[in-house]
Amino acid sequence: MQEKEGRKWWRNFAEDSISSILVPLLAVLTAVVIGGLVIALSGGNPFFAYAGLFEGAFGSQKALSETAVWATPYIFAGLAVALAFKGGLFNIGAEGQLAFGAVAGALIGYALPDWVGHDIPATLHVPLAVGAGVLAGTLWAAIPGMLKAYTGGHEVINTIMMNYIALNMTSFLLNGPMQDPVLTSVSSRTPPIAESAYIPQIFDGLRVHWGFVLALIMAVLVWLVLWKTTLGFEIRTVGSNPDAAKYAGINVKRTIILTMAFSGALAGLAGAIEVTGLNHRHELGFSIGYGFDAIAIALLGKTHPLGVVLAAFLFAAMRNGATRMQFLTQIPVDIISVIQALILVFIAADAIIRFIYRIRIKGERVVLTRGWGG
Amino acid sequence: MMVGREVILKVEKNIAKPGDEILRVENLKVRDTRGLETVRGINFHVRAGEILGIAGVQGNGQTELVEALTGLRSMVGGKMWFSGKDMTGRPPRPITETGMAHIPEDRQRHGLVLPYPVADNMILNTYYKRPYGVWGWMMPEAIDRNARKLIDDFDVRTPSPYVPVKKLSGGNQQKVIVARELSRGIKLLIANQPTRGLDVGSIEYIHKEIVAMRDRGIGVLLVSAELDEIMALSDRIAVMYRGQIVTTVDAAKVTREQLGLWMAGAHPEE
Numbered sequence: 001m002q003e004k005e006g007r008k009w010w011r012n013f014a015e016d017s018i019s020s021i022l023v024p025l026l027a028v029l030t031a032v033v034i035g036g037l038v039i040a041l042s043g044g045n046p047f048f049a050y051a052g053l054f055e056g057a058f059g060s061q062k063a064l065s066e067t068a069v070w071a072t073p074y075i076f077a078g079l080a081v082a083l084a085f086k087g088g089l090f091n092i093g094a095e096g097q098l099a100f101g102a103v104a105g106a107l108i109g110y111a112l113p114d115w116v117g118h119d120i121p122a123t124l125h126v127p128l129a130v131g132a133g134v135l136a137g138t139l140w141a142a143i144p145g146m147l148k149a150y151t152g153g154h155e156v157i158n159t160i161m162m163n164y165i166a167l168n169m170t171s172f173l174l175n176g177p178m179q180d181p182v183l184t185s186v187s188s189r190t191p192p193i194a195e196s197a198y199i200p201q202i203f204d205g206l207r208v209h210w211g212f213v214l215a216l217i218m219a220v221l222v223w224l225v226l227w228k229t230t231l232g233f234e235i236r237t238v239g240s241n242p243d244a245a246k247y248a249g250i251n252v253k254r255t256i257i258l259t260m261a262f263s264g265a266l267a268g269l270a271g272a273i274e275v276t277g278l279n280h281r282h283e284l285g286f287s288i289g290y291g292f293d294a295i296a297i298a299l300l301g302k303t304h305p306l307g308v309v310l311a312a313f314l315f316a317a318m319r320n321g322a323t324r325m326q327f328l329t330q331i332p333v334d335i336i337s338v339i340q341a342l343i344l345v346f347i348a349a350d351a352i353i354r355f356i357y358r359i360r361i362k363g364e365r366v367v368l369t370r371g372w373g374g
Numbered sequence: 375m376m377v378g379r380e381v382i383l384k385v386e387k388n389i390a391k392p393g394d395e396i397l398r399v400e401n402l403k404v405r406d407t408r409g410l411e412t413v414r415g416i417n418f419h420v421r422a423g424e425i426l427g428i429a430g431v432q433g434n435g436q437t438e439l440v441e442a443l444t445g446l447r448s449m450v451g452g453k454m455w456f457s458g459k460d461m462t463g464r465p466p467r468p469i470t471e472t473g474m475a476h477i478p479e480d481r482q483r484h485g486l487v488l489p490y491p492v493a494d495n496m497i498l499n500t501y502y503k504r505p506y507g508v509w510g511w512m513m514p515e516a517i518d519r520n521a522r523k524l525i526d527d528f529d530v531r532t533p534s535p536y537v538p539v540k541k542l543s544g545g546n547q548q549k550v551i552v553a554r555e556l557s558r559g560i561k562l563l564i565a566n567q568p569t570r571g572l573d574v575g576s577i578e579y580i581h582k583e584i585v586a587m588r589d590r591g592i593g594v595l596l597v598s599a600e601l602d603e604i605m606a607l608s609d610r611i612a613v614m615y616r617g618q619i620v621t622t623v624d625a626a627k628v629t630r631e632q633l634g635l636w637m638a639g640a641h642p643e644e
Contacts, residue, residue, distance in 0.1 A: 227512075228511060228512055229510050229511055229512060230501055230502045230507040230510050230511070230512060231510060232512075233494075233501050233502075233507075233512060237487055237490075237498075240487045240488075240489055240490065241483070241486075241487045241488070243483050243484050244483070244484055244485065244486060244487050244498065245487075246446060246466060246484075247444075247446060247466060247476070247478060247484040247485065247498075247499070248466075248498045248499040248501070249465070249466045249467030249470050249471075249499050250467075251465075
């Protein structure tokens with residue numbers, strides 16, 4: 001019998017692995033170069049700008065701490081989107097799930113002591129507040145999961161629509177039933193949460209909190225679940241080939257709902273951790289964009305938990321360092337959004353990168369979404 | 375076929391010693407994806423240790439029939455007993471667990487997860503059971519052992535158990551499926567177009583395996599549009615035309631020409 005594979009299997013394997021990191025790396029590099037050109041064209045010095053960016057992101061203990069603070073919600077939300085991708089689902093709804101996670105976390109954070117009539121120990125209050133956020137995200141994401149499983153309604157459309165509902169509901173709650181009675185210039189926000197619901201900081205004087213460590217632990221957990229458990233096998237099989245999954249006896253509908261629920265749980269966690277670890281209340285507008293950046297992070301990280309952590313750090317460093325860059329070089333922080341958008345373009349249309357750098361097509365292509373009822 | 379000569383599919387086999395009935399289907403009705411009833415009231419049975427071939431031009435309801443029997447497609451009417459149990463309308467998992475093996479018609483769509491390594495494809499429908507899954511955890515050693523054994527036993531040509539199955543040739547992909555399905559403790563094998571598009575070597579190999587299964591007392595339901603394949607392997611032949619079985623005959627007492635006429639819609643008369 002004639003064999004097609006002339007080359008050694010380990011060479012194929014090595015090339016696949018390199019190629020799966022190569023494209024994201026080159027996408028970032030290319031975006032940075034083009035971003036530099038944009039800076040130069042607008043009269044700035046790109047080298048000073050990037051030096052400022054780097055200093056702002058990593059230049060001091062405080063800078064490092066702030067980068068980790070930025071990275072925390074990015075990791076959670078990036079994992080949420082990446083997990084859904086592995087199950088063949090494009091969860092654009094992380095933003096809304098995150099918002100409801102933050103609302104639920106804040107509600108339990110400030111209102112629970114009043115409801116029970118006395119103080120609650122932190123060992124109980126923190127898990128309850130965070131758990132409420134997880135539950136809210138889970139339920140909110142399970143709805144488009146059920147719609148997909150039982151009616152074939154496409155999750156992309158439904159999660160976008162659910163975002164509108166969630167964000168406007170949040171706006172209503174923060175301006176109405178959950179509004180802080182102490183009115184300041186910022187009116188759309190909840191009362192501060194009780195100190196018993198605070199996630200403690202890791203170091204005195206730095207804002208980085210234990211939620212960051214939890215984010216890293218979650219990345220390991222997601223990896224374990226996806227690649228070491230039968231549940232992960234089911235999720236990945238449904239994601240790779242739903243027909244073969246059915247043949248294998250996997251309950252495809254149940255797996256789709258579970259995948260969305262897990263994804264929503266991670267997004268809800270992102271919101272609840274921001275409230276309990278950092279802001280200590282929910283304020284309208286604080287989370288705008290985390291859920292959408294998470295899509296870029298999941299794609300840049302090739303939907304792998306380790307890749308998500310690295311991509312989250314990159315985005316966090318850019319967001320954090322941008323202020324310092326603007327301060328030092330007067331280049332507006334918006335250039336960061338340009339660079340991040342370019343990265344996403346190069347990842348989504350990786351043919352551009354493969355063409356520029358003459359990379360032959362190897363490895364898995366990320367399947368963004370299947371057609372209706374797919 | 376591109377071998378420069380007429381390939382004669384002669385399969386060495388002894389006379390079947392059929393045992394008890396393993397599969398019985400009564401008045402089965404199935405609709406296709408468009409909603410048309412393409413299986414219109416079918417009755418047949420398969421006994422242990424025999425090969426029942428279903429002959430027919432493609433598109434006469436064979437695909438829907440097999441999908442219904444394996445739980446992939448819902449039935450509109452009728453009954454199905456497998457291994458003495460009423461399995462009408464059950465999903466794939468309990469049917470598989472009762473001892474049905476299925477070599478699907480579209481191997482890349484139903485039979486394999488192409489980006490998965492060979493080893494994972496070899497446990498595609500047993501991944502959750504011991505020794506591969508223990509308390510919800512995958513057991514890489516057991517999966518590895520199984521893969522190496524099956525690659526050896528079924529002569530799968532692959533550089534490693536961890537190569538994505540999509541990198542194998544069509545014949546070796548089919549062998550991965552055959553190895554997985556035949557290595558479980560099974561009572562009935564449903565093989566739908568098991569050799570379509572394969573090279574001669576793989577065809578001969580798979581034919582030998584199917585006959586070997588029959589000789590071990592396993593019932594085989596063979597669906598094929600290849601008249602030669604049906605003639606070479608079957609003990610009894612049922613001819614399917616427009617969603618119905620027009621006749622069932624002893625394979626030794628029928629000619630190729632006669633079968634061809636029935637498949638084209640000629641009415642069988644004594």
